[in-house]
Amino acid sequence: EELLNLVNEIDRAKERGIPVFELLLQSLLNTISALLLGTRYPLGDPKCKYLAKLAGDFIEGIHCAPIIQFKPQWLCRVEARLPFTRTGAMRRCRLAMIDFIGNQIKEHEDTIEADVTRDFIDAFLKKVEKHRLDPNSAFQVCHLVGNTVELIFSSSSNLPVMIHWLLLVCAQNPERVQARIQKEVDDVVGRDRQPTWEDRKVMPFTMASVLEITRWKVTEPMGMPRGVQEDTSVGEYLIPKGTAVVANVMGVHRNPELWENPDLYDPERFLTADGSELLKKPDHYIAFSLGKRICPAENLANIEMFLYLATILQKFSVFPDDGAQLPDLGCLSTSWRHPSVTKLRFVRRR
Template sequence: MSILSNWFDGMRMTSVILDVLDIRMVLLCSAVFLLLSWVMRRSSVSNLPPGPWGWPLVGSLPSLAFATGEPHEVFMRMAGKYGPVFSLNILGQRMVVIHGYSAIREAFNNPNLNDRPELHILKNLFNGAKGIATASGETWKEQRKLSLNIFKNFGVGQARFEDQIATEADHLLEEMKLIKGDAFNPVHLFGNAVSNVISSVVLGKRYEYDDKKFQLVLASMDRSMELIGAGAAMQFLPVVNNLWFLPSIREMTSTMKYVMDFVMEVVEEHQKDCHEGESRDLMDVYLREMENKKTNNIHTNLSVLNLVILVSDLFVAGTETTANTLRWGLLFMMLHPEIQTRVQDELDAVVGRERLPQMSDRQNLPYTEAVILELQRRGNIVPLGLPHKAAEETKLMGYTIPKGCLVIANHWALNIDPELFPDPDQFNPERFLSDAGEVTKPEELIPFSTGRRICLGEQLAKMELFIFFTYLLHQFTFTKPSEEPELSLGGHLGLTLAPMPFKVCATPR
């Protein structure tokens, strides 16, 4: 019995050993295959931009994972080593990171470098529906053209839209007066005020500051932007499809879905009560255009799901960037009370105390305008923007960019380039003033990016920044609450670079 038992034990051991050897052989063969595939991919395109050596499978990921600092800081150091155009391989996805105005301008004006990669979370949530931010090709062209026409017809960014922004700015002032000079965090008020401006255009209504449902939407939107990360590059990698179990991916999916479900509800309401010839907002015009094309058998990429993503894109983009710039504005005014006083003195001299500022005053407020430009440069709220994708193999700055490659621009590095902006860490509005006291904006300052993918709402954002900023400083003086810790210029990085949370006292003037 013992002999039989020993024989079976021996056979089991032999089987285990063979299984282990088989597994090892499979792993070895797989590794060799992947290594050869990696080498072949690496050698398939000649004249790639230089970059750090990549490991098989993971590529340049270790170089980034063990580097200190935020991605835009790491990339700037790499640019110092490899040059203004360098390449990375992240888990099999080729990326090219560009630095300097010449490279950014050349890249973003190249029609072959204006696609977007697939945002996999949206693909999973809404069956690949696209708005503007993540769309490419004909879908992007059709929806961007329609959106621009709608904005033009509604006067967005034009002089006749000023009253709509001013009305919301008045609501913001009234809310701040109710606080009676006590310390408060401006996140909630600024987010609500700015979002109401774009909301009036795309959703057809504004929301009160105590609307709890809308506050949850804004909070979900903020959290999504925080989780998506700098430049959102990692979210465009195919590997994200297999990382659904990670808490951050699951939370981001949940928060994005909450925002889009909210938009879907508004779309469905519009479908029920949309009347022929009535154009209350972007949704009405979009739905009518979609039905007209379908009725006349005209091919179109317009759809209800694309509308949901489009409105969400505009809603997020129209809120996050401007609200964060205004928060940076308060922070810098508290840190530089002498600049705040000089803006207030200019406002008083030009506008007076009997009325509020208007867009027509802008040309007579050069110092105030220079302060806003310096806020955009120093706030640096979109460090890496959104990635572009090469639709075809193309040339950039003498290098070959392969088809499907992601292209990421380091806007943060551009804004602190000492050759363009001497003493870049200093907050100095006078860098944008000529000897004659006139505003001089260099072409290298591109807070709304450049090229064919330039921000759709650039003119609207400029009007918002001017009206909200001048209203705030015309009516209040901003100071740090005495019991609060020292103010910090450290940023909180998501898709945008937001100030660290702070409180402020707004004293009526």
């Protein structure tokens, strides 16, 4: 349903340039909002825009300058109180989101029904009631607020960026990438029914395009820090307990010893020689980190990227906003990998 709403919103632009990231962020937030809050907002609705701004500003703050995150805790606390610092801005975003979610929870508490579970908040509140006599229970309303805020922020961090990159690549490569995806969509899905996740099994180039964008444009170049729980030996090196370990995802994904022409976007590196099947992902593909602490949202992210890409290209062809060839696809940020090109045109396929 949310994808159909997105298609309708793109139609309303009447082939004018659209700020792609903002539209994708609102659409994806609606998906998670329906699951968590039981509510979706029309794209462009003031509440939808408000949530998107809070999420976008918070995530941009996290990823803008990762090196200076390694500061004494007392300095972080001081910065959070200053209105002109990025830490202060992030704190305001978080507090505003906490206030918004708190109001949603109060509304749910007033309208909850014993035999109906409308969404995540309802399910959690019922667990709170079930365990209310247990002082050590993890099911507390304060935890519900924190969990809901984290789920909203995390779901809106990377997905809209990656789908934005995919659409930019299609606009820059109309024959090499866009036309091939559209042919797969036409052959497998047609123009009438909506693409499904099951279709991926016979749409290898589309899936390869999704995998390649996560290799080529890494949204977390250095991954998330992890702590070593005990003294560990790796080769000739001893890593003491308590050491922070960060995976150099970008270094692996751009290593010419592991990938041929690693700086080029090439979906065929994930395909068999004749392009008919998707290859097993190599061990050096670590877009979602590696080991036991791999990102738990990997499958959901791939599903969303595939469905958004297939649905949009089923209905539209994508072009640069000014009709000219796109410049080199650079980034505004060295960490979040946010595209510098913000607008694209979508023309209905005939």
